[in-house]
Amino acid sequence: MVSLIRKLGHRALNLVQESGSMTLFLLEGLALAFLPPFRPRRILQEIQLIGVKSTLIILLTAAFTGMVLALQGYYTLKKYGSEGALGSAVALSLIREMGPVLTGIMVSARAGSAVTAEIGIMRITEQLDALDTMAVNPMQYVVMPKLIAGLIAVPLLTAIFDVTGILGGYLVGVMLLGVSSGSYFAGMVQSVVPLDINGGIVKSLVFGLTIILVACYKGYYTEHGAEGVSQATNQTVVLSAVLVLAWDYVLTSFFM
Amino acid sequence: MIQVIDLHKSFNGQKVLDGANLTIPTGRITVVIGKSGVGKSVLLKHIIGLVKPDRGQILVDGVDIATLRGRSLRDFKKHFAVLFQGGALFDSLNVFENIAFPLREKTSLPEAEIAQRVRLRLEQMHLTSEVETKFPDELSGGMKKRVALARAMIQEPEIILFDEPVTGLDPPMSNTVFHLIRQTHQDSGYTALVVAHDIPEVFTIADQVAMLHRGRIIAQGTPAEIQNHSDPMVQSFIKGEVDFLEG
Numbered sequence: 001m002v003s004l005i006r007k008l009g010h011r012a013l014n015l016v017q018e019s020g021s022m023t024l025f026l027l028e029g030l031a032l033a034f035l036p037p038f039r040p041r042r043i044l045q046e047i048q049l050i051g052v053k054s055t056l057i058i059l060l061t062a063a064f065t066g067m068v069l070a071l072q073g074y075y076t077l078k079k080y081g082s083e084g085a086l087g088s089a090v091a092l093s094l095i096r097e098m099g100p101v102l103t104g105i106m107v108s109a110r111a112g113s114a115v116t117a118e119i120g121i122m123r124i125t126e127q128l129d130a131l132d133t134m135a136v137n138p139m140q141y142v143v144m145p146k147l148i149a150g151l152i153a154v155p156l157l158t159a160i161f162d163v164t165g166i167l168g169g170y171l172v173g174v175m176l177l178g179v180s181s182g183s184y185f186a187g188m189v190q191s192v193v194p195l196d197i198n199g200g201i202v203k204s205l206v207f208g209l210t211i212i213l214v215a216c217y218k219g220y221y222t223e224h225g226a227e228g229v230s231q232a233t234n235q236t237v238v239l240s241a242v243l244v245l246a247w248d249y250v251l252t253s254f255f256m
Numbered sequence: 257m258i259q260v261i262d263l264h265k266s267f268n269g270q271k272v273l274d275g276a277n278l279t280i281p282t283g284r285i286t287v288v289i290g291k292s293g294v295g296k297s298v299l300l301k302h303i304i305g306l307v308k309p310d311r312g313q314i315l316v317d318g319v320d321i322a323t324l325r326g327r328s329l330r331d332f333k334k335h336f337a338v339l340f341q342g343g344a345l346f347d348s349l350n351v352f353e354n355i356a357f358p359l360r361e362k363t364s365l366p367e368a369e370i371a372q373r374v375r376l377r378l379e380q381m382h383l384t385s386e387v388e389t390k391f392p393d394e395l396s397g398g399m400k401k402r403v404a405l406a407r408a409m410i411q412e413p414e415i416i417l418f419d420e421p422v423t424g425l426d427p428p429m430s431n432t433v434f435h436l437i438r439q440t441h442q443d444s445g446y447t448a449l450v451v452a453h454d455i456p457e458v459f460t461i462a463d464q465v466a467m468l469h470r471g472r473i474i475a476q477g478t479p480a481e482i483q484n485h486s487d488p489m490v491q492s493f494i495k496g497e498v499d500f501l502e503g
């Protein structure tokens with residue numbers, strides 16, 4: 001019993017310690033963006049890796065999400081005779097919740113794991129040390145561009161997700177189930193207010209930063225060879241998905 | 257001059273360095289020998305500050321490197337080049353970009369000049385120009401080593417640390433590399449620390465040899481002195497006797 005409590009205490013302490021050092025890691029990474037040498041090309045490369053490469057999976061996920069939202073929404077709304085509200089129902093769910101959250105989860109699976117593996121391999125093969133000996137700060141060269149890229153790419157991917165989802169909903173709602181095209185869009189325009197959109201943007205910024213932070217941190221502190229890299233990759237996907245959902249709750253309660 | 261003074265280092269309770277003392281004179285080639293796993297790479301990483309000592313000091317020209325921060329630390333690093341045991345080539349850059357990297361980062365040379373220097377180093381390592389655009393994972397082990405050597409030597413720093421420069425190379429190639437180290441050393445007079453097991457070849461380039469054993473430098477001297485050293489440990493190591501492994 002005592003040992004159980006001790007174990008729990010140990011875990012809790014570890015958790016506090018890890019979130020502390022992750023926060024410091026984040027602050028250092030972001031601060032380095034404002035110090036020379038500036039490497040805009042590195043940031044573009046990372047946007048390409050994190051953003052462009054996740055586009056296809058975002059398009060697919062978004063289309064199906066929009067379609068299923070329209071399908072579910074249509075039969076629910078029909079019971080109350082208000083199929084006309086389908087457009088706004090689809091758009092609001094996407095913009096407020098589904099867009100940022102699913103984009104976050106897909107990015108962590110697609111790009112977060114890749115980032116951890118990349119940095120982890122650089123750690124165990126001493127590439128990070130080599131940078132250091134060439135008087136290049138590995139935090140600035142490797143981590144900072146990824147953090148910035150996460151901040152830029154994830155909101156854009158979220159926007160793509162929202163638009164694609166709305167079109168997916170249109171496909172099912174209007175073309176398949178016969179809701180009128182005018183009411184689909186008019187309802188949307190009426191019910192979506194700037195607060196919804198701002199909330200979505202804030203969420204996607206926070207998610208983007210969180211996912212890439214976790215991915216970089218786990219990679220940067222990889223130990224124990226190839227085994228360690230695969231463990232770190234796993235931890236990245238699990239931890240960033242959990243954090244996305246937890247943040248989502250916190251942020252939603254702010255914006256409601 | 258680099259002085260390693262009473263260096264202690266343990267990893268997870270396992271003692272690796274236990275009071276190592278070593279002086280690396282300026283402008284000379286110092287070779288460190290010792291059996292696998294004895295801590296040669298760990299010693300080398302202390303000198304450039306990648307590993308922090310548990311106890312003891314590293315003085316470079318009288319300055320304790322543990323006291324360096326920020327700007328002065330960066331300037332300190334500019335005097336060094338390191339060949340890592342595994343090469344540590346950047347996976348995301350091709351061969352040309354890897355070799356050019358330190359010049360692009362540490363100097364403000366024009367691109368044309370950089371390209372010329374990179375080609376020269378590739379040639380020295382008997383690498384053809386087709387290799388330039390390949391990525392590290394498309395190279396053989398020996399080719400990686402040579403690209404890494406080119407990347408270390410192109411920096412023309414005052415101090416070069418070589419961690420096993422010829423391991424994995426065929427005999428003619430390792431002779432070429434030893435010859436190159438000796439020759440570039442004669443031309444520019446850098447200070448070198450070479451970790452190697454290739455006995456006796458490595459004695460031909462050494463001004464000084466030190467043997468690391470059980471966390472300490474147990475012998476240090478000219479190649480001739482080491483070859484005639486009275487310590488039976490040194491003798492059985494350089495003769496490659498099997499019972500050394502038990503010792």
Ligand SMILES: Nc1ncnc2c1ncn2[C@@H]1O[C@H](COP(=O)(O)OP(=O)(O)OP(=O)(O)O)[C@@H](O)[C@H]1O
Pocket residue numbers: 267268272290291292293294295296297298299341
């Ligand atoms: N970062 C580290 N974490 C834990 N242990 C380490 C670390 N680096 C080195 N060691 C341990 O220190 C010891 C010495 O390692 P080192 O790489 O210096 O050996 P070496 O003399 O260079 O051997 P080799 O000739 O095989 O390269 C080994 O037992 C190794 O397991």
Ligand SMILES: [Mg+2]
Pocket residue numbers: 296297298341419
């Ligand atoms: Mg070694």
